[in-house]
Amino acid sequence: MNPVPHETILIVGHGSREDSGNQEIREFTEQWRARRPDWRIELCFIEFAPPEMNAALLSAARSSRRVLVVPLILNAAGHVKMEIPEAIEQVRAACPQTEIMLAPHLTACDPILAILKRRLRKGMNALDMPDPTTTGVVVLGRGSSDRGANGEMAKMARWLLEEGDHELIDLAFTGITWPRLEKVVQRQVLLGMRQVVVLPYYLYTGTLMQRIHRQVEHLRGQYPQVRFFCGEHFGFENEIFELMDQRVEDLRAGVPDSRLPCDGCSYREIAHDLGHGHSHAHTHDHAAAPAHDHGHEHGHDHAHDHDHGHPHEHVHHEGQPA
Template sequence: MIQPQDTILLVGHGSRESSGNEEILEFVARWRARQPGWRIEVCFIEFAPPSLADGLLAAGRDGGRVFVVPLILNAAGHVKMEIPEAIEQARIACPRAEFLLAPHLTACDPILAVLRRRLRHAMNGLDMPDPTTTGVVLLGRGSSDRGANGDMAKMARWLLEETDHELVDLAFTGITWPRLEKVVQRQVLLGMTQIVVLPYYLYTGTLMQRIHRQVEHLRLQYPQLRFACTTHFGFENEIFELVEQRVHDLATGVPDSRLPCDGCTYREIAHDHGHGHSHEHTHGAAHEHTHAVHFHPEVKAA
């Protein structure tokens, strides 16, 4: 049960493009309208205020429960290390508050439902061509974390299983491979006559803008092909329902194995290899690296 003194802190990634941050603020405004009895606040991991550290301190200043909900699709360093370490510091600074961390959105059936709906709309826009000659490219951000990339690979496989398309490939906008152009080259060689690009992004930003430019370049490069490119999907009803479910699970003590003990297992391994760190991102500021003592969720610092 959500209590009046509880605070829900939504954690967005943040973008260099202000329109992306504005969309997250718009998401929060719509979420408050959906849940008028909840105290919902927002912070950003990087590129926009308030910072993660400031958001946690403000949420925990008066005590009570703080439900930290990452508005992030895949779990990489931000989810596995930076958010948990920032929570540890907040527990020390706000000993009367109880900080509870929810899992990120994850690769799940609600996200699959969004992708399938976007794919159907794209196929309608192409006048319903044969799906066996229409390639699909799920295009994500890319990460140095193999688990995050693996979640995207799982979503691509689920799309293949749940549709009549014989070719559903995975591509990334950065960090790892393959890139969109290479995947399109491969699909052309395999005889695709239409290609649907499905960006795996919640909100707009510099990368979404780059994706649409890349698709325009590909239209010029392959005039014999028809392309459809969908948009980001952070305002779909499934996203609101997912974050609401995260809050209800935290409030009722439902256990979740996707990020055990605030990610401490992952971070202990990282610390053993000399990679433990905590980032506080601010405009124009360097990253501050600090090592923190780990506290389990049920223990608050005195």
């Protein structure tokens, strides 16, 4: 019989209805394994694709003495703040002999900014290096009902503006919240922009990335006097692998996480405990915290797609089909 592995690193991806997005996450996992052959790296998805998170987490806990849970997710909304910690609590109760530790999501950080800056340079090159003061930029993300998740994107747009020569860098969302790409481009054209660079803030492909490219094609027809460049998702950039490496090393070293997923929230202690591998007896009473702004209406930060298709793009509730 093989010895029980000491440690399992469990990647948590969101999952997409478009399997090409799930396949890219599987490919990322294979590439990370190749970079770290001494690590036992497993993959699970929160929804839409196997292996399912709860079952994969339980399997990892039963076969390891320590499980490091590393979300491959850009922004912290309902999944990162609630669903992943809840799954960990359930498995921790079932496998008390196993230490389970939760890393922060990828977050708004300098490595992500480096990717955006590189993608912006690529767009400017494709447009034959126009004047940045007449070239608008749109950072385009998924959108969430969680203000913190949207705020992380706003921070990235601001950092991008402060480190470059573009005078107009705006934020837009593909769903859940506002503004949308069409409205932002309309404003930029009214302000005299002659070129527009659209930078999707997505890790992997999916139905929403496909929609973005269709929207940009429509905008080209709507504004024939404006040149457009649309970037690609960026989940295979070197910075993503390095961030995942750092999450693992920080957990192993016991580095405290200053990016708690729920600042100012009544569940902050729970999130803190999960990051440090501590156990606690109390549970989450959602009904007791109606004012808790968690995005637990499930306007999640979906790293690639979660198009609910409802009027006004209302978010779905747990137990309802997405």
